[in-house]
Amino acid sequence: MTALSARLPARRDRYTILPLTYLVAIVILGVTIVPLLFVFVDGFRTTGDISNSPTGLPHPWVWANYGSILTTAPFWEFLGNSALIATVATVLAVAFGSMAAFALSRYVFRCREALFTLFVSGLLFPIGVAALPLYLLLERVGLLDNQFGVALPEAAFALPMTMFILRPFMRAIPGELEDAAMVDGAGKLRFFVQILLPLAKPAMVTVTLLSFVTSWNQYLLPLLVFTTSSHFTLPLGVATYQSQYSQNTGAILAFTALAAVPALGVFMFAERYLVAGAAGAVKG
Amino acid sequence: MARSTTADATVRKKIELTILLAPALVLFVGFVLLPIVIAAYYSLFNWTGYGPLSDFVGMRNYTFAFGDPVFVQAIEHTLILTVLALVVQGPLSLGIALLLNRKFRGRGFLRLIIFAPYVLPPAVTAVMWSLMLYPGGFVDQLLKSVGLGGLIQEWLANLHIVLYTNFVVLTWQYIGFGIVLLLAGLQGIPVELKEAAAIDGATPWQVTRRVTIPLLAPTIRIWVFITVIGSLQVFDVVWILTGGGPANASTTMATYMFLDGFRSLEFGYGTAIAVILFAFCFVFSLVYQRFALRRDTAGALTRAVG
Numbered sequence: 001m002t003a004l005s006a007r008l009p010a011r012r013d014r015y016t017i018l019p020l021t022y023l024v025a026i027v028i029l030g031v032t033i034v035p036l037l038f039v040f041v042d043g044f045r046t047t048g049d050i051s052n053s054p055t056g057l058p059h060p061w062v063w064a065n066y067g068s069i070l071t072t073a074p075f076w077e078f079l080g081n082s083a084l085i086a087t088v089a090t091v092l093a094v095a096f097g098s099m100a101a102f103a104l105s106r107y108v109f110r111c112r113e114a115l116f117t118l119f120v121s122g123l124l125f126p127i128g129v130a131a132l133p134l135y136l137l138l139e140r141v142g143l144l145d146n147q148f149g150v151a152l153p154e155a156a157f158a159l160p161m162t163m164f165i166l167r168p169f170m171r172a173i174p175g176e177l178e179d180a181a182m183v184d185g186a187g188k189l190r191f192f193v194q195i196l197l198p199l200a201k202p203a204m205v206t207v208t209l210l211s212f213v214t215s216w217n218q219y220l221l222p223l224l225v226f227t228t229s230s231h232f233t234l235p236l237g238v239a240t241y242q243s244q245y246s247q248n249t250g251a252i253l254a255f256t257a258l259a260a261v262p263a264l265g266v267f268m269f270a271e272r273y274l275v276a277g278a279a280g281a282v283k284g
Numbered sequence: 285m286a287r288s289t290t291a292d293a294t295v296r297k298k299i300e301l302t303i304l305l306a307p308a309l310v311l312f313v314g315f316v317l318l319p320i321v322i323a324a325y326y327s328l329f330n331w332t333g334y335g336p337l338s339d340f341v342g343m344r345n346y347t348f349a350f351g352d353p354v355f356v357q358a359i360e361h362t363l364i365l366t367v368l369a370l371v372v373q374g375p376l377s378l379g380i381a382l383l384l385n386r387k388f389r390g391r392g393f394l395r396l397i398i399f400a401p402y403v404l405p406p407a408v409t410a411v412m413w414s415l416m417l418y419p420g421g422f423v424d425q426l427l428k429s430v431g432l433g434g435l436i437q438e439w440l441a442n443l444h445i446v447l448y449t450n451f452v453v454l455t456w457q458y459i460g461f462g463i464v465l466l467l468a469g470l471q472g473i474p475v476e477l478k479e480a481a482a483i484d485g486a487t488p489w490q491v492t493r494r495v496t497i498p499l500l501a502p503t504i505r506i507w508v509f510i511t512v513i514g515s516l517q518v519f520d521v522v523w524i525l526t527g528g529g530p531a532n533a534s535t536t537m538a539t540y541m542f543l544d545g546f547r548s549l550e551f552g553y554g555t556a557i558a559v560i561l562f563a564f565c566f567v568f569s570l571v572y573q574r575f576a577l578r579r580d581t582a583g584a585l586t587r588a589v590g
């Protein structure tokens with residue numbers, strides 16, 4: 001094979017594949033965006049308007065659906081509960097997870113690898129599987145219908161992923177930095193707080209976002225734990241709202257759209273860190 | 285003097301390790317390991333949530349579960365969803381990732397959009413799709429307007445279709461994750477290898493088939509693992525979209541656990557279902573770890589300390 005004929009297919013490929021790439025790109029874009037647009041736009045329609053013409057545009061645009069949801073308590077209560085639970089779960093998972101990851105990456109002691117394997121084995125045991133036994137446990141310790149009854153298990157179940165991502169990252173930081181800190185009189189814990197954590201910031205941001213999003217989206221555990229509707233999280237609230245107002249499609253659409261906003265908002269701002277998390281999983 | 289400083293250092297190390305490890309261990313043991321033990325224990329009793337555990341039934345909850353056609357069906361449905369995820373979402377994510385790995389205008393934007401459904405709460409996805417799928421609704425009208433009215437089905441009411449409707453919605457939600465994961469893997473493959481193959485006369489297809497995909501294998505194996513564990517416990521979307529119905533046509537193991545364990549207050553029985561569900565995840569992990577993942581994790585777990 002000459003170099004020329006080798007280059008030829010590559011060039012042809014560049015020109016014939018590009019239109020196909022755009023075609024596929026447009027199809028993917030459509031399939032992904034249309035359902036989201038449907039929810040947001042049809043939130044501006046009355047239920048009658050929607051059932052007359054399901055694929056039409058709002059005529060006229062009605063603000064009442066969004067208005068009435070944003071001016072009454074339930075939506076804000078659900079939002080507040082979700083924020084509280086996700087924040088507590090994330091802070092605990094990231095704080096405890098990073099401490100443990102530090103111990104398991106920067107100290108030498110017996111059972112270290114066994115301990116890490118134990119933590120990481122939690123990855124194969126998702127919270128959905130444990131929901132019912134967790135319910136029984138929470139009943140025993142009096143945490144049913146309590147925000148911490150959801151936040152604490154969620155923090156615990158976020159630990160494996162946190163440590164799985166943080167440990168290799170902390171290991172990769174050169175030992176010379178640690179030696180230098182020691183020479184300057186810093187203890188190991190001080191090295192952790194003042195030098196290692198700032199250096200591990202990209203990985204810390206990634207695990208923070210992953211824990212937050214996982215907790216924010218959790219549905220089964222809150223469904224089991226909460227009985228008082230003012231304690232509901234947003235996902236639970238959306239599902240409940242749908243069954244309560246099943247006749248008022250416009251209102252459900254508006255509520256669903258509003259419930260999607262925080263997740264999409266966090267996502268727009270944090271996409272690259274979440275992608276980094278996915279990439280981190282690849283590298284192990 | 286020297287001895288006492290060594291002793292001091294040892295004590296200090298122990299204290300530091302305790303401070304660093306204890307909180308995570310307490311949380312993990314309390315809320316991850318303890319529920320497994322509770323589940324295994326409670327599953328041996330007939331218990332409806334009140335009074336002491338006194339009605340010991342041994343393995344009867346388990347034999348009853350496997351004798352219940354609805355549960356056997358739920359296992360089948362869960363396995364169908366899992367296999368479909370692998371054979372449909374897998375090639376689809378790989379194909380899209382390969383396309384997105386080329387340079388073209390708007391690539392970053394497309395990648396952002398494609399990943400968005402993955403971060404949406406599954407409950408929101410499910411409510412959204414249930415509003416689009418009702419008879420004569422948005423999806424039906426859309427199909428009609430592009431001349432595909434003949435394809436219209438009772439998406440959520442037809443016993444033979446409802447499971448696949450659920451699968452389509454699940455795919456909409458989760459495919460972005462596979463694409464982003466595989467893209468990350470693709471970007472870790474050195475361009476030189478592909479160039480070398482091209483210079484040796486390989487066609488683009490051959491380069492993809494013989495160089496890119498084999499080098500992507502570790503990423504694909506991780507994707508398979510995450511997808512199977514996720515599919516085995518699928519609950520949110522199915523529960524909100526169909527509740528496992530109509531007539532149990534779309535029950536999964538997790539919706540069965542919720543309905544027949546929690547809702548019907550058969551907690552002993554429900555925990556037995558949880559144990560079975562856990563066993564599925566566990567056995568899969570062990571087998572998969574043994575035969576597929578070992579090569580990938582061997583390096584990661586035995587690497588020297590920094």
